[in-house]
Amino acid sequence: MLQTNAIQPYIGYLIMFGLGLFMLFIALSVRRSLVRNTHDYIIADRKIGLGFGVGSVIAVWTWAMAVMMSSGQAYSWGLSGLFWFTIPNGIAVMAMVPFAIKLRKIIPNGYTITDFIRSRFQNRPALIIAVLGMIFGIFLEIIINLKGAVLLIQTIFGIREIVVLAVVIFIVTLYSYFGGIWTSAITATINTLLITVPAAIVTLFVLYKVGGPEVVFQSLKQKDPQLLSIFSWDAAAGFGITLALGLLASTVADQTFWQKVWAIKPNHVKRTFIWGGAWFYPIPLALGLLGLTALGIGVQPEQLGGDVTAVGPYLVSHLGLPLIIVILYTLLVLNACYSTIDGAFSAMSSLVAVDIVKPLYPSLSEKKLFAITKLSIILCGLIAAAIVMSGVNFVSLVLTTYAIKTSLLIPLILAIFWPRLTSRGFLWGIVLSIVIGLPIRIVSGELAGTLVIFGISAVVPVILSLLTKERPFDYSLLKNTRQLSEETGGIGTAPVAPLVSKEA
Amino acid sequence: MTYVVVASIIAVIVSLIYLGSVWRAFREVSRARRTPHPGGKSAHPAEAGVSALENESWFSWKLLISIILSTAVLIIAGQSASFWNLIPFIAIGSAIAIIVAFSIDSRQASNR
Numbered sequence: 103m104l105q106t107n108a109i110q111p112y113i114g115y116l117i118m119f120g121l122g123l124f125m126l127f128i129a130l131s132v133r134r135s136l137v138r139n140t141h142d143y144i145i146a147d148r149k150i151g152l153g154f155g156v157g158s159v160i161a162v163w164t165w166a167m168a169v170m171m172s173s174g175q176a177y178s179w180g181l182s183g184l185f186w187f188t189i190p191n192g193i194a195v196m197a198m199v200p201f202a203i204k205l206r207k208i209i210p211n212g213y214t215i216t217d218f219i220r221s222r223f224q225n226r227p228a229l230i231i232a233v234l235g236m237i238f239g240i241f242l243e244i245i246i247n248l249k250g251a252v253l254l255i256q257t258i259f260g261i262r263e264i265v266v267l268a269v270v271i272f273i274v275t276l277y278s279y280f281g282g283i284w285t286s287a288i289t290a291t292i293n294t295l296l297i298t299v300p301a302a303i304v305t306l307f308v309l310y311k312v313g314g315p316e317v318v319f320q321s322l323k324q325k326d327p328q329l330l331s332i333f334s335w336d337a338a339a340g341f342g343i344t345l346a347l348g349l350l351a352s353t354v355a356d357q358t359f360w361q362k363v364w365a366i367k368p369n370h371v372k373r374t375f376i377w378g379g380a381w382f383y384p385i386p387l388a389l390g391l392l393g394l395t396a397l398g399i400g401v402q403p404e405q406l407g408g409d410v411t412a413v414g415p416y417l418v419s420h421l422g423l424p425l426i427i428v429i430l431y432t433l434l435v436l437n438a439c440y441s442t443i444d445g446a447f448s449a450m451s452s453l454v455a456v457d458i459v460k461p462l463y464p465s466l467s468e469k470k471l472f473a474i475t476k477l478s479i480i481l482c483g484l485i486a487a488a489i490v491m492s493g494v495n496f497v498s499l500v501l502t503t504y505a506i507k508t509s510l511l512i513p514l515i516l517a518i519f520w521p522r523l524t525s526r527g528f529l530w531g532i533v534l535s536i537v538i539g540l541p542i543r544i545v546s547g548e549l550a551g552t553l554v555i556f557g558i559s560a561v562v563p564v565i566l567s568l569l570t571k572e573r574p575f576d577y578s579l580l581k582n583t584r585q586l587s588e589e590t591g592g593i594g595t596a597p598v599a600p601l602v603s604k605e606a
Numbered sequence: 607m608t609y610v611v612v613a614s615i616i617a618v619i620v621s622l623i624y625l626g627s628v629w630r631a632f633r634e635v636s637r638a639r640r641t642p643h644p645g646g647k648s649a650h651p652a653e654a655g656v657s658a659l660e661n662e663s664w665f666s667w668k669l670l671i672s673i674i675l676s677t678a679v680l681i682i683a684g685q686s687a688s689f690w691n692l693i694p695f696i697a698i699g700s701a702i703a704i705i706v707a708f709s710i711d712s713r714q715a716s717n718r
Contacts, residue, residue, distance in 0.1 A: 131632075132632075135632075135635075135636040135639065136635060136636060136639055147639075149635065149638070151631065151635075151707075151708075151711035152707040152708070152710050152711050153627065153628070153631050153704055153705075153707040153708030153710075153711050154631065155707075156703070156704055156707045157628075157704045157707070160700065160704075181680055181683060181684050184680060185677065185680050188676060188680070189673060189676060189677060192672060192673065192676065193673065196666075196669045196672075199664045199666070199669075200664035203659055203662050203664055206659055207659045288628070288632060291628055291704065292625075292628060294700070294701070294704060295621060295624045295625070295701050295704075298697045298698060298700040298701045299617045299620065299621055299697070299698055299701055301694065301697040302613050302617065302694035302695060302697040302698045303610065303613050303614055303617055303694075305693075305694040305697075306609045306610045306613050306691065306694045307610050309609075309690060309691065310607055310609070310610055314687075314691075315687040315688070315690035315691060316687040316688075318687070318690075319686075319687030319690070320687070330683075330684035330685075331684055332677070332680045332681060332684065368659050369659070371659065372659075372662055372664070372666065376666045376668050376669055376672075377668075377703060377707060379669070379672065380668060380669070380671075380672030380703075381672075381699070381700040381703045381704070382700075383672060383675075383676040383696075384696035384697040384699055384700045385697055385700065387676065387679055387680070387693055387696060387697075388693055388694040388696065388697040391690060391693060391694070
């Protein structure tokens, strides 16, 4: 049944550049119409509606790797793998709702989650670790998506890794540079169309090509009936529980999502994240069928080079499918890659403007701030490209980033909802959970390490905060946070800071 | 093959409506940016709609329903192969949901 498709590499180049040029055209149109200053660039004047909100949340959350991993987990574990991959992913997006509502209410003029940390704690080490966590997280998003693009293009078109990396990073950096979050929201909404619709057609064509779902179903049933059950404990223990906990940290402790919380019109915040999570579900559900199909027709892990994530690209390029179906699948994964990277760039630009440049140079003119904000995207692209192209094994980067983001989650939740949380509790909760949890994670595995990180990051802040006699934090002080001044066009960070420390 | 053909036809129709919705929303946002607010000062969106959040509950039945339905899809997929051909159509449903989201935006804009 399997055969190698002879697909010319130039088609891969055409797809990568064609999609990039299309996005660049949109970015230039967006820039001309909607972006006048830094405020527009990083927060879209807080005017993103429900359509662009939901479209961009789905696209940003649909990582290139996730597209392929849904097939990969279904291939590895059967339906239980697909269940444990899909359900927590949607929940992670919808879990943003309580935090988003609370922070949008108490800081209507917010820009970044780290700006909230600054105003809430007035503690430089706490702020630095939070900013680092966000920056590492953003780089990780970019790098993982670049790897996804490489895996896809290499498997299907045989183009060299370094060339794919250079092309993708150049294209996305170029169009992200022009429009900031407006570009990100609009291109991501189009990306969502180019992810969802091809996913349906490609999956149906693959099922048809292998003789229909009945063939796959019966084959799986004969191999192991457990493959057709979602209630396998192996998948839960193997990756499901760890993934579920990690995914929560990936949204709640991620500036990519917080930027949207403050950029979306307030009356659409809740609905955007509920719809975003709910309508994300169909994507892995559909693409998971590719993994089940590969399993059913007997694709061996050795054929995938040992990486089950490659099962989707492998199947699509070895079934003798029409070229248009292969192109649709490539577009699907590349769209997931481009949209996540441009969302990450946009989040990075807001961090740089609000949390790094403006606090360091408060009197910087709007013109200079705008230029630096835009240049930060190019710098970010160059650093990400350098990391990936250096050939460095970024397992340690992934581990460290994961540990920081996981350790941030509970202290961050406490900071938002518990007025008694102190800066010491916040800081030491994060630091101790990384210092103790990360080695345990390396030695004893993901599940044990993750549970330790969560445990320490929950217990330490609570104990340290209860032991001190500081007055509870008054969230209403944050309402005074200034935003972009209409006269000067500058960004206002939290002037409430001294008030907070004095009252405390 | 019938499923592929039907899906392709639906996909083309949905894509055209989707892109039309994106274009219309983009035009509306651009127009709103160019139109000065009465009184010469632009509206302050950060505060303008925050009152809408005051009584907003974080809970939503749609959250539970989406989780239950997605789980049900997987359970049914484990029972019958004939259902597998319908699952990919839900992905087109995501695009339709975004079209609905744009129509809500448009309705709200015309009500103002």
